[in-house]
Amino acid sequence: MIRKPGRETVPPGIRLDEDPDAEFLRRYDPTAFPRPSVAVDVVLLTVRGRELHLLLVRRSKPPEAGKWALPGGFVGIDEDLDAAANRVLDEKAGVRGVFVEQFHTFGKPERDRRMRIISVAYFALVDLGRFPVVGAEGNVRSAAIRMPGKDGPCGSAEVVDEAGRSLPLAFDHAAILETAVRQVRARLRDASVGFELLPETFTLPELQQVHEAIAGEPTNKDSFRRRMVGLDVLEPTGATRQFVGRPAMLYRYVGPSESRRSTRLPGKLTSPGPERGPDPGRPIRKPPAGRIR
Amino acid sequence: MIRKPGRETVPPGIRLDEDPDAEFLRRYDPTAFPRPSVAVDVVLLTVRGRELHLLLVRRSKPPEAGKWALPGGFVGIDEDLDAAANRVLDEKAGVRGVFVEQFHTFGKPERDRRMRIISVAYFALVDLGRFPVVGAEGNVRSAAIRMPGKDGPCGSAEVVDEAGRSLPLAFDHAAILETAVRQVRARLRDASVGFELLPETFTLPELQQVHEAIAGEPTNKDSFRRRMVGLDVLEPTGATRQFVGRPAMLYRYVGPSESRRSTRLPGKLTSPGPERGPDPGRPIRKPPAGRIR
DNA sequence: AAAATAGTGTCTATGAGACACTATAGT
DNA sequence: ACTATAGTGTCTCATAGACACTATTTT
Numbered sequence: 001m002i003r004k005p006g007r008e009t010v011p012p013g014i015r016l017d018e019d020p021d022a023e024f025l026r027r028y029d030p031t032a033f034p035r036p037s038v039a040v041d042v043v044l045l046t047v048r049g050r051e052l053h054l055l056l057v058r059r060s061k062p063p064e065a066g067k068w069a070l071p072g073g074f075v076g077i078d079e080d081l082d083a084a085a086n087r088v089l090d091e092k093a094g095v096r097g098v099f100v101e102q103f104h105t106f107g108k109p110e111r112d113r114r115m116r117i118i119s120v121a122y123f124a125l126v127d128l129g130r131f132p133v134v135g136a137e138g139n140v141r142s143a144a145i146r147m148p149g150k151d152g153p154c155g156s157a158e159v160v161d162e163a164g165r166s167l168p169l170a171f172d173h174a175a176i177l178e179t180a181v182r183q184v185r186a187r188l189r190d191a192s193v194g195f196e197l198l199p200e201t202f203t204l205p206e207l208q209q210v211h212e213a214i215a216g217e218p219t220n221k222d223s224f225r226r227r228m229v230g231l232d233v234l235e236p237t238g239a240t241r242q243f244v245g246r247p248a249m250l251y252r253y254v255g256p257s258e259s260r261r262s263t264r265l266p267g268k269l270t271s272p273g274p275e276r277g278p279d280p281g282r283p284i285r286k287p288p289a290g291r292i293r
Numbered sequence: 294m295i296r297k298p299g300r301e302t303v304p305p306g307i308r309l310d311e312d313p314d315a316e317f318l319r320r321y322d323p324t325a326f327p328r329p330s331v332a333v334d335v336v337l338l339t340v341r342g343r344e345l346h347l348l349l350v351r352r353s354k355p356p357e358a359g360k361w362a363l364p365g366g367f368v369g370i371d372e373d374l375d376a377a378a379n380r381v382l383d384e385k386a387g388v389r390g391v392f393v394e395q396f397h398t399f400g401k402p403e404r405d406r407r408m409r410i411i412s413v414a415y416f417a418l419v420d421l422g423r424f425p426v427v428g429a430e431g432n433v434r435s436a437a438i439r440m441p442g443k444d445g446p447c448g449s450a451e452v453v454d455e456a457g458r459s460l461p462l463a464f465d466h467a468a469i470l471e472t473a474v475r476q477v478r479a480r481l482r483d484a485s486v487g488f489e490l491l492p493e494t495f496t497l498p499e500l501q502q503v504h505e506a507i508a509g510e511p512t513n514k515d516s517f518r519r520r521m522v523g524l525d526v527l528e529p530t531g532a533t534r535q536f537v538g539r540p541a542m543l544y545r546y547v548g549p550s551e552s553r554r555s556t557r558l559p560g561k562l563t564s565p566g567p568e569r570g571p572d573p574g575r576p577i578r579k580p581p582a583g584r585i586r
Numbered sequence: 587a588a589a590a591t592a593g594t595g596t597c598t599a600t601g602a603g604a605c606a607c608t609a610t611a612g613t
Numbered sequence: 614a615c616t617a618t619a620g621t622g623t624c625t626c627a628t629a630g631a632c633a634c635t636a637t638t639t640t
Contacts, residue, residue: 034370077327081400105398107374245618246610538591539637
């Protein structure tokens, strides 16, 4: 911490007159060497239909003014990095209390023309319901991400508007975005990031759609269902419907419980699970929302 | 970049009088807000016998003077982050041209008592031959890492000396180390990090020992061999010997070649591979070196 | 010969992909 | 009845673990 006059920064429980470092700290001059600025940039992702979308803000000030950029901001001198990411997300997108995770720090000396800015990049995941609603023409918008899956031809991420036109991003934000998507894809394999992109209750087809949007390629239906129910982290509820067809079971994500995985029957499970009889009805009918299929 | 007088920082090909941002940049004051210091810390890892080891340097200056710490240093105002990590590795360990990778940035405001220091952490992987030789009592030493595998009881990383005594690390370097090991373990699954910890030629048992040291738990021998040869990244050579027993084939790591994986015979491969007849002998006899088993 | 390690062949359990089939809604 | 989607049962294939067995060195 910066030692300002009139502000005590020594941790509680340490008496300056006993501390062997006290004399050193009193003489230390943090301004002896030039220091870079440190910022956070946040890749806020959601899944709309079959596509991964992110939030962009239009730069109003001169360095690359007018271009679209990731929401970001400088880290306060006494502010934790994670706190800065959450603050930026709140200030620029009005989003609070969502899943955020740091994934890489970008620091090429020439990445910002103003000065040396080192940017700690985060990704944040929200379901469409908590994603900020953006007007047709404002200083904040969402855009679809086009990034080929691992099977497709190699190429970097591209951000497109509704008409499919490519949107250029400011600074090195295209590279940041690409790294973010790679990271999220890597975590998708075994972690719970898929559930962060869905509301509290969801159907298995919706969960699969999220996974496919992240991975950028289709998934086998049967294998996906088996893997998900095999994880023992889903709890059934009622049933909802989409546009057409048979209604799908609604699930809720409950973390991996300790007591559940040891008691596994070797044969096929004959118990019907959590009681579909007593609470059969209530076929919630959600508005079509982002359903595309 | 910092715009110093007498140093032209405008990228080539941009004429200031045409640039719309020129006026803004001329008036910009990078010192308007307080800025943190940015450092890099490097977790230099190697495998000695069955254990993962890291390099530590003894702090000579007052903040936690005398304690062991990760090699680290401040990032130059015009220095790339990766370059800083390599420089620190060269200056403090005399190690150059090895595999380094950034994995996390640590920035809690209270992590250094001098001032706000944000540290970009890297891990570096070398084989024992390139690991710096450290004297019995100097300002730089190596130490074994004790960190339970995913099967073992949960617990954080611990650094121990030859006698098994725990060594306390300065600042939050124990947390940095633990995150580093987790990252390397995660990459071990599908990436080539295992080969970075071995010399140019190595045997499959040696490779398995490296994997077991990283993962912190034993691996199935047969499955490991099949998986490694199935990766199609190993090229056989002569044969080396260990202390006792049958000599093991020496392999060399060659990256995943495009032309090799498509032409795969469905049946068992009958071709003896790279000609064991013409170059049968030359049983290289390496000195026992770090072999412990 | 005995000990020790390297390497192969085979059996089995598990998980993924493929496919057929049933179930439940709207039209 | 027809269509469209949700969900289940089964077959096959690929891979990992287990285990037995062979191979090649030192002592």
